[in-house]
Amino acid sequence: MFEYLRNKLDKALHLLKEQNRITEINIVSSLKEIGRALIDADVNYKIAKNFIRKIKDKSIGKKVLTSLNPKQLIIKIVYDELVLLMGGKNPNIEINFSKNPKNPSIILICGLQGSGKTTFASKLAFFLKKKNKTPLLVAADIHRPAAIDQLKRIADKVDIPVFYLKENKNVLSILDKSILYSYKENRNVIIIDTAGRLAIDQFMMDEIIKINQHVHPHETLFVVDAMTGQDAINTAQSFSKILNFDGIVMTKLDGDSKGGAAITISSVVKKPIKFISNGEKIEDMEIFYPDRFANRILGMGDIVSLVEKIQEQFDEKKTKKIYHKISKNRFNFNDLLGQIQHIKKIGNIKNIISMIPGVEKYFFPVDQKHSFKKMEAIIHSMTYEERENPKILSDIKRKKRISKGSGITLSHIDLFLKQFDDINKIMKKINTNSGKNIVKDFIYKMMNKENSV
Incomplete structure (x- = not known):
């Protein structure tokens, strides 16, 4: 990005x-x-x-x-x-919610087909769920046959309900019934995934205007594909003349986008970018803070966002358990595997590195996922006994078997085992609440091209 x-x-x-x-x-x-x-x-x-x-x-x-x-x-x-x-130091990026706690907040998602609306709707629901909201996704795209299945497939993974009526082709009727359903199920946020088109046409605009007038959303977000460059800005401008949306969502910033649209769209359209999507996983979404992203663009990192991501994944019970095992010298390969999964949950590794000042130049164009995959392959090729007792891997026969099973050379297996002592020390930092050196130390040790697996 x-x-x-x-x-x-x-x-x-x-x-x-x-x-x-x-x-x-x-x-x-x-x-x-x-x-x-x-x-x-x-x-x-x-x-x-x-x-x-x-x-x-x-x-x-x-x-x-x-x-x-x-x-x-x-x-x-x-x-x-x-x-x-990009919008100033204090842009209006807060989501507008219902002022009446008895009524659900309605968030309308709109944009062109292929811009990533459906995926973003699911990401937003997951984001709000972590903020102690109870979201309900509404499949209001009655024109694309696979839209309901796509929304449901993503939402089911994180246990978020989706309201849909496959046989009903009246979008306003679907919305009315979804609101009644939200009251029944005590859902306090309704996220409406609307239909998109290949281009802005009158039919599309008429439908979204009717939806807007019918449900009176508290928040309307316009989703644009960052990879379309200046076309994203032109589309947002055209849309804003017809629908007074509250904010912009930039998607696919993890792809081949050069970032120009993200930098200029807010100043042209006069609407703030509220969120960006920078990965395929449901957690790969961020609030857009212009000052933080200016720091990233200039290579000065974004420690505040990094610590926020770490805190989201911080599990006090697991941390105490791991710390106790390290202190008793009982940290094993099962524990390491769990910690690798923990680091990966924080977010896209490439984006994480960009948040650490001065570190990025040491890693690109390294394949950040490659080292993690190698480590996981090695551990998965071990027996249960070997995972629990790292010391027994001094046996050459065991190492040869693991090498054959994982497809990793014997020399890399030896290097991995040598690194294990260093990992024990690094994990002490990973499992503290400060978060300052978590990613920097761990990734540096595990991904250095010349010194790691």
Whole structure:
């Protein structure tokens, strides 16, 4: 996410590294590269030009403090402008809920077909469930035959109910009955997954307007595919003229998107980005904080979001149990396997690394999932006795059998076993509540290209 733009901006700002003051001459090359980076990332030319002009106006003649260098000063100016462009430091990203606790809050999800509406609706329901809400998903797409099955398949995995009527083709009737059902089942949030189209057409717009007028949603979210670039912005603009939605959701930011749409859509459409989707798993969704994402774009990390993700997965009982086993020197391969699953639950490893300042450059373009898969393959090839008693794996016959079963070379098996002592030490940090060095230490040890499995 934003990897392309981050690399380009880093290259542009590197040109100022050896300078001791800012002049109109030495900043020209950097500004030119920054502008090129923005345009290459699919930022509108006029917006990129205006962005560069603002940086130039704020930097030329600026007195550089003795504690800073020109590069650091420009980074600060670029950061401030990025935050403004993406919605400011305090955007209105809160979801609007019903003011009457007796009535369910209604959230309307809309957008084009293929933008990721159905998947996002499920992710939002899961997100709200973790916030102690009781969501109900409503399958209101009566035009796409597989829409109901898709929504139900995703929601069933996390035990979230879906209201649907396959034989009913009257969308307003479905919505009325879903609201009655929510009262009956004590569901306090209704998330409506509406139909999408391949393009904005009158039929689609008429239907969504009728739905909006009929249910009077407390929150309307417009979903756009980040990979469509400037088309995402054009679609949002066209939609906003007909339906006054409350916020934008950017999906597929984990794909080949260069991030330009995410950077500029809010300033063009005059609506905040409220959520982004950055992975296939149901937990791969984040609230969009412009200041935090500006930090990520400039390679300065996002420790606040990282700690929040860790805290979501923190299990005090399991932590105490693991810590006790480590202290008694009884930490085994079953425990390690459980901790690998724990780390993976925090989120997409690639996104996690981008949250840690200065670490990302040591890992890309490494395949972050590869090391985890190797470790899991090795452990799954062990017997129960071997998993519980790591010391018996000094036997060469056992190691050869594990090597054959996992498809991992014997030398890598030896390396993995040598690392196990280090893992015991690292796990002490993983199972503390501070969270500061959790991912940094663990991933560094386990994914270093030259020193790990």
